[in-house]
Amino acid sequence: MSRDKLELIRKSAPSVLPSLLLCDFGDLKGELARLEDAGAEVLHLDVMDGNFVGNLTYGMPIVEGIRRHSDLPMDVHLMITDPLAYAKPMVDAGADLLTFHVEAVDDVAAVAAQIREMGVGVGVALNPETPLSAIEPCLDIVDLALVMSVKAGFGGQKFNPVALDKLRSLKQSHPKLLLEIDGGIDATTIGPAREAGCDLFVVGSAIFKKDDYKAAISVLDDAIAGVAE
Numbered sequence: 001m002s003r004d005k006l007e008l009i010r011k012s013a014p015s016v017l018p019s020l021l022l023c024d025f026g027d028l029k030g031e032l033a034r035l036e037d038a039g040a041e042v043l044h045l046d047v048m049d050g051n052f053v054g055n056l057t058y059g060m061p062i063v064e065g066i067r068r069h070s071d072l073p074m075d076v077h078l079m080i081t082d083p084l085a086y087a088k089p090m091v092d093a094g095a096d097l098l099t100f101h102v103e104a105v106d107d108v109a110a111v112a113a114q115i116r117e118m119g120v121g122v123g124v125a126l127n128p129e130t131p132l133s134a135i136e137p138c139l140d141i142v143d144l145a146l147v148m149s150v151k152a153g154f155g156g157q158k159f160n161p162v163a164l165d166k167l168r169s170l171k172q173s174h175p176k177l178l179l180e181i182d183g184g185i186d187a188t189t190i191g192p193a194r195e196a197g198c199d200l201f202v203v204g205s206a207i208f209k210k211d212d213y214k215a216a217i218s219v220l221d222d223a224i225a226g227v228a229e
Contacts, residue, residue: 005073005096006121006143009042010178013199016190016220017044017075019182020066021057022208028062032070038214039221042073044182044202047090049080052104053152059086060093067094075200077125077182079152080104084111091118099123099146099180102134112138123180127151128160132169139174144200149193150183159184164196171197187223194227 009015018040023031035043043066048057066074076095080086083100090098098115102124105111115122123144124135128151135145147170149163160183167179181193182202190201203220210216 003119003121009073009075009097009121009200012041012073013178014194014224015041015200016207016217016224017042017180017200017202018207018213018217019044019046019202019204021046022204025058025062028065029069032066032072034213036070036072038217040072040213040217042075042200043070045074045076045095047076047078047080047086048152052081052101053079060089063090063093063095073097075099075123075180077146077202079125084114087115088118091120095120097121097123097144099125099144101125101127101152102138103127103130108135109137109141112141116141123178125152125182126166128162132166139170139177142177144178144180145170145174146180146182147198148183149181149185149189159189161192164192167193167196167198185220187219190220191223191227194224 018035048055073096075097078100081104098120102108112122121143123146124138124142125146126135127148147163147166149159179198180200181198185201185203186206207216
C-alpha cells in the first residue's frame with residue numbers, strides 16, 4: 001500500500017507539502033480537514049529526536065493519529081540519529097515515504113536499501129553544508145532526494161540558495177529522481193526552487209501562519225505555475 005501511495009506522491013508533483021510541525025496539535029483532526037479542503041495532496045511530518053537536531057517533536061502516536069483521520073500520503077522526515085531503529089515502527093504507524101539524513105548514518109546505501117525492503121518509499125536528505133557527493137552512493141536506490149535549504153531542526157530559518165545549485169545538479173544527473181526542498185519556502189522562494197528542478201515543496205510558516213490555508217496554498221501553486229517548463 002505504501003508503494004502505491006508513493007505513486008500518488010509522484011503524480012501530485014509539482015506539489016506543496018504542508019509541514020505539520022506548525023499545525024495546531026490541539027485540533028489535529030480539524031487541521032487535517034482544513035488542509036484537505038485547501039487542496040493538499042501530501043502531508044509532510046518532521047520527526048526530531050532532540051539529539052541529531054536540537055529540537056524535539058513527535059513520534060509514532062502522532063503518525064498513527066494522522067493516519068486515522070486522513071488517507072493522504074504521509075512523507076515522514078526522520079531527523080534522528082538512528083533512522084533504522086524507528087523506520088519499521090513508523091511504517092507500521094502509517095508512513096508512506098521515509099526520508100533519513102545522510103549525516104546520521106555511516107553507510108547511506110545500506111540504510112536506504114533496508115528501508116526500501118520495508119515496502120515504503122525511501123528518501124535521503126542532506127543539510128546545506130553537506131556536499132552532494134555524500135548521497136551519491138544511494139541515488140540509484142532511493143525514490144527521493146530532500147535538499148535542505150536550512151539546517152535541519154527548526155522552522156522559520158532563512159532560505160539558503162545553495163539548495164538551488166544542488167537541485168540543478170541532481171536534476172541533470174538523475175532526471176527521474178523526485179526532488180524535494182525544505183526550509184524557508186514561501187511565495188518568493190518556491191518559484192526559483194521549481195525552476196531549479198524541484199518537484200515537492202515543504203511549506204510551514206507560509207501556510208500555517210495564514211488564516212486561510214486554501215488561499216495560502218493557491219498563492220504558492222500560482223508561483224509554481226508561473227515558472228516556464
